Amino acid sequence: MPEIETTAAVPSAPADPPQQVEREFTIKAMTQRQLVFRRFFRHRGAMTALVVLGAAVLLAFSSIGVAGIPGWWDASYAEAGQVVSGGPTLDVLPSPIDGDGLQVGAHPFGQDDVGRDYFALTMRGMQRSLLIALLVGLTATVIGVVIGSLAGFFRGKIDAILMRVTDVILTIPLLLTAAVVGRTSDGGAVSLALLLGLIVWTSLARLVRGEFLSLREKEFVEAARALGASSTRIIFRHIVPNTLGTIIVNATLTIASAILLETALSFLGFGVQNPDTSLGKLISDYQTAFQTRPWLFWWPGLFIVLIALTINFIGDGLRDAFDPKQTRVRA
Amino acid sequence: MPVFVLRRLVVSVFILLVSSFLIFFLVANSGDPLGDLRTDTSPNREQKIEHRIEKLHLDQPVPQRYMTWLGGVSKCAVPGLGCDLGQSVRDQDVSVLLSQALSATLQLVTAAIVLSIILGVTVGVVSSLRQYSGFDYTITFTAFLFFSLPVFWVAVLLKQYLAIEANDWYDDPKIGLTSTVVLSLLSGLFWGAILGGKRARRWIVRGTAAVLTAGLLQYLSAVEWFQRPALGPALIALLSFGTAVGLTALLAGLHRRNVLYGCLTTAAVGSVVQFPALNWIEDSTWASWTNVGLLALGAIAVAAVIGYFFGGLDRGPAIRACVLTALFTGAFMVTDILLRTVPSYSQKVNGRILATTGAETPDLNGTFWQNQLDQITHLILPTLAIMLISFATYSRYSRATMLDVMNQDYVRTARAKGLTERTVVVRHAFRNALIPLTTLAAVDLGVIVGGAVITEKVFARRGMGSLFVTALDQVDPNPVMGFYIVTAVSIVVFNMLADIAYAYLDPRIRLS
Numbered sequence: 001m002p003e004i005e006t007t008a009a010v011p012s013a014p015a016d017p018p019q020q021v022e023r024e025f026t027i028k029a030m031t032q033r034q035l036v037f038r039r040f041f042r043h044r045g046a047m048t049a050l051v052v053l054g055a056a057v058l059l060a061f062s063s064i065g066v067a068g069i070p071g072w073w074d075a076s077y078a079e080a081g082q083v084v085s086g087g088p089t090l091d092v093l094p095s096p097i098d099g100d101g102l103q104v105g106a107h108p109f110g111q112d113d114v115g116r117d118y119f120a121l122t123m124r125g126m127q128r129s130l131l132i133a134l135l136v137g138l139t140a141t142v143i144g145v146v147i148g149s150l151a152g153f154f155r156g157k158i159d160a161i162l163m164r165v166t167d168v169i170l171t172i173p174l175l176l177t178a179a180v181v182g183r184t185s186d187g188g189a190v191s192l193a194l195l196l197g198l199i200v201w202t203s204l205a206r207l208v209r210g211e212f213l214s215l216r217e218k219e220f221v222e223a224a225r226a227l228g229a230s231s232t233r234i235i236f237r238h239i240v241p242n243t244l245g246t247i248i249v250n251a252t253l254t255i256a257s258a259i260l261l262e263t264a265l266s267f268l269g270f271g272v273q274n275p276d277t278s279l280g281k282l283i284s285d286y287q288t289a290f291q292t293r294p295w296l297f298w299w300p301g302l303f304i305v306l307i308a309l310t311i312n313f314i315g316d317g318l319r320d321a322f323d324p325k326q327t328r329v330r331a
Numbered sequence: 332m333p334v335f336v337l338r339r340l341v342v343s344v345f346i347l348l349v350s351s352f353l354i355f356f357l358v359a360n361s362g363d364p365l366g367d368l369r370t371d372t373s374p375n376r377e378q379k380i381e382h383r384i385e386k387l388h389l390d391q392p393v394p395q396r397y398m399t400w401l402g403g404v405s406k407c408a409v410p411g412l413g414c415d416l417g418q419s420v421r422d423q424d425v426s427v428l429l430s431q432a433l434s435a436t437l438q439l440v441t442a443a444i445v446l447s448i449i450l451g452v453t454v455g456v457v458s459s460l461r462q463y464s465g466f467d468y469t470i471t472f473t474a475f476l477f478f479s480l481p482v483f484w485v486a487v488l489l490k491q492y493l494a495i496e497a498n499d500w501y502d503d504p505k506i507g508l509t510s511t512v513v514l515s516l517l518s519g520l521f522w523g524a525i526l527g528g529k530r531a532r533r534w535i536v537r538g539t540a541a542v543l544t545a546g547l548l549q550y551l552s553a554v555e556w557f558q559r560p561a562l563g564p565a566l567i568a569l570l571s572f573g574t575a576v577g578l579t580a581l582l583a584g585l586h587r588r589n590v591l592y593g594c595l596t597t598a599a600v601g602s603v604v605q606f607p608a609l610n611w612i613e614d615s616t617w618a619s620w621t622n623v624g625l626l627a628l629g630a631i632a633v634a635a636v637i638g639y640f641f642g643g644l645d646r647g648p649a650i651r652a653c654v655l656t657a658l659f660t661g662a663f664m665v666t667d668i669l670l671r672t673v674p675s676y677s678q679k680v681n682g683r684i685l686a687t688t689g690a691e692t693p694d695l696n697g698t699f700w701q702n703q704l705d706q707i708t709h710l711i712l713p714t715l716a717i718m719l720i721s722f723a724t725y726s727r728y729s730r731a732t733m734l735d736v737m738n739q740d741y742v743r744t745a746r747a748k749g750l751t752e753r754t755v756v757v758r759h760a761f762r763n764a765l766i767p768l769t770t771l772a773a774v775d776l777g778v779i780v781g782g783a784v785i786t787e788k789v790f791a792r793r794g795m796g797s798l799f800v801t802a803l804d805q806v807d808p809n810p811v812m813g814f815y816i817v818t819a820v821s822i823v824v825f826n827m828l829a830d831i832a833y834a835y836l837d838p839r840i841r842l843s
Contacts, residue, residue: 164342164345164346164349167346168346168349168350168353171346171347171350171819171822171823172350172353172354172357173354173781173799173814173815173818175784175799175800175803176354176357176358176361176803176811176815177357179361179803180357180358180360180361183361183362184360256478256479260479260481260482263481263483263484264481264482264483264784264785267481267483267785267788268784268785268788268800269804270803280481283481283483283484284483287483287487290487290491294491297484297487301481301484301488304479304481304484305476305479305480305481305484308478308479308480309475309476309478309479312475312478312479313475316475
């Protein structure tokens with residue numbers, strides 16, 4: 001590796017005129033944040049995933065509208081109607097290969113057994129599933145970071161107590177809590193999401209604690225303390241920014257797994273309850289209709305896979321971007 | 332070390348106490364355990380309610396009920412007192428229910444977990460050695476895809492498409508032209524990606540693999556192999572010799588002639604012994620797991636002796652390679668027998684050989700090997716469903732650790748002193764990459780005892796997961812608590828084993 005002088009911008013001596021260094025390339029100083037962004041934007045898989053996910057989110061919220069604002073799709077997800085043929089009218093295959101060319105039709109994803117438009121229903125499910133995933137990610141991240149940083153920063157008794165609490169939570173089967181809460185609450189998407197968030201923060205708390213334990217011994221923390229900074233300031237201004245990589249990556253992966261978790265819970269009957277809906281609930285509702293109306297099973301499943309897959313790829317890209325050991329930009 | 336174990340155990344007992352009380356409290360509030368009886372219309376309804384209240388101590392407050400339960404459970408810790416985990420609402424002993432469910436779960440998950448560890452680690456290591464190649468990208472994408480699949484969605488799809496399609500195909504098992512072309516192209520791409528090398532070499536590999544696959548498929552289809560599948564003595568011998576060479580290359584390097592000769596001798600002995608051995612184990616009066624196990628032990632002993640005498644200076648690797656060769660040869664023989672059982676088994680189940688529900692065909696009344704085959708055909712689909720995610724985890728994890736290790740200074744040193752690539756990869760890198768993998772596997776083993784709830788439900792198998800969910804559904808406290816105690820203890824124990832194993836394998840870690 002050729003020696004590259006990175007300090008070229010600093011004038012060597014005040015008396016000398018600034019030397020012109022002969023170079024074939026210029027060196028631009030970059031902040032850590034710029035480096036992370038550049039690595040992330042050059043990660044092809046993550047960028048593709050970001051675009052696809054963005055398109056899916058846009059489709060879900062613009063088509064049927066959200067919070068009273070109407071979308072561009074006329075059919076409602078709640079209204080039953082006349083079952084036309086039932087099957088999906090969406091077609092992209094040209095006529096030589098078993099199709100009618102590109103057309104959307106009245107019911108692109110077909111209709112369910114009472115004639116509801118399945119496209120609108122799937123979009124509604126996607127909105128709710130995205131909401132659940134985001135809420136779970138948010139709740140779990142906030143709790144995990146707070147508990148992990150308190151335990152790691154203060155050590156001693158606080159650490160011991162918080163970590164034993166974490167251990168206790170880890171041993172309680174998720175299904176049990178979901179079943180208990182499902183029977184006592186309204187079974188809406190929001191309460192389910194908050195509940196899941198209250199349970200799945202444990203791994204992040206352990207990770208953050210580990211980072212805090214090593215970072216709190218670093219010189220820059222000691223310097224901050226010598227300058228009289230309070231514990232709050234040290235935690236939030238000095239240590240948390242250094243653990244941001246771990247936190248963001250973990251939050252992303254939590255969101256991806258929350259979508260799958262919600263699906264599993266819905267299948268077992270402990271997830272979202274009527275009248276609320278979600279992608280997982282749609283699949284489990286229509287699994288018995290599989291023989292006669294397979295599309296009712298296909299579409300929500302495909303969207304679950306799409307969302308989880310793109311978020312996983314974004315998480316992978318973020319992990320690479322935050323990894324300080326990562327020097328090689330992916331081809 | 333003993334201090335570490337003792338401290339961990341004491342802390343764990345306290346955690347279990349706290350969490351078991353919490354769970355007991357949650358279960359007690361999860362619904363009405365008398366719910367089904369309240370709508371009961373039989374004349375002795377009052378008696379039934381009375382009976383259940385007495386059995387589940389529903390007249391006591393929750394903390395007192397918990398103490399009663401705890402009293403029963405603590406007897407399990409002392410041998411001789413007899414375990415009392417209470418009874419279910421249907422008057423079954425929870426300990427009996429648990430032991431049945433546990434054995435069903437172990438039967439279900441063992442194969443899946445072993446296969447996904449072996450496959451996942453192999454694929455992960457290969458893709459780390461071919462980092463940023465087409466193979467690596469394909470595996471990465473596949474792993475992410477598997478991570479993102481909802482298990483029950485896949486399980487239902489497997490059931491609806493794979494099983495039914497495969498069974499329909501088996502009515503008239505012939506491989507058509509289109510399938511041959513597609514499969515050959517896939518196989519060409521696969522081998523080209525794995526073997527790697529320069530562009531010309533890659534195309535040669537791809538072409539050869541594709542042509543060989545196409546020829547093989549057409550040949551098998553033409554001689555009606557799928558109707559009467561078998562390996563046959565010649566193929567067993569060939570596979571056995573191939574394994575001998577492969578294992579030597581992997582474990583010792585082909586230049587160690589004594590190891591190679593030892594393994595080849597073992598393979599030769601195996602190829603001869605297969606004739607009487609196959610006759611014995613095929614005989615349904617003789618066949619049983621004890622006898623097959625004895626045969627395997629005998630094979631190990633013979634192979635070890637061969638390795639000992641041939642080994643010379645490389646005695647250790649020689650014995651290992653010979654024993655593995657012998658075991659693989661035995662596995663080929665068992666495969667052969669199972670394959671030859673397929674036609675008679677297929678007749679018994681009306682040609683629907685890939686089963687979709689349950690753990691065995693009811694009233695099969697088959698021979699020993701038919702029963703084994705029956706269990707295997709019931710395991711294929713759920714095993715696939717479970718494997719998807721574990722495979723993804725292990726391949727990603729082993730790729731990451733392997734990359735980490737391959738960039739270490741000591742690997743560069745090993746290369747610099749002129750060691751062969753095999754020694755560097757297998758001896759220096761892979762062994763160290765195995766350390767974190769051991770931890771992952773140990774933790775995983777602790778978790779799988781809890782069963783695969785969704786897979787069990789989709790494929791109607793009665794394991795731990797289904798026991799737990801059914802009990803939750805019926806508001807049946809004792810089985811839920813029994814499930815909890817078994818899974819929690821196994822998680823605690825296996826986590827501790829993981830830490831101990833880590834410290835044992837990596838001397839830099841000290842337990843304190």
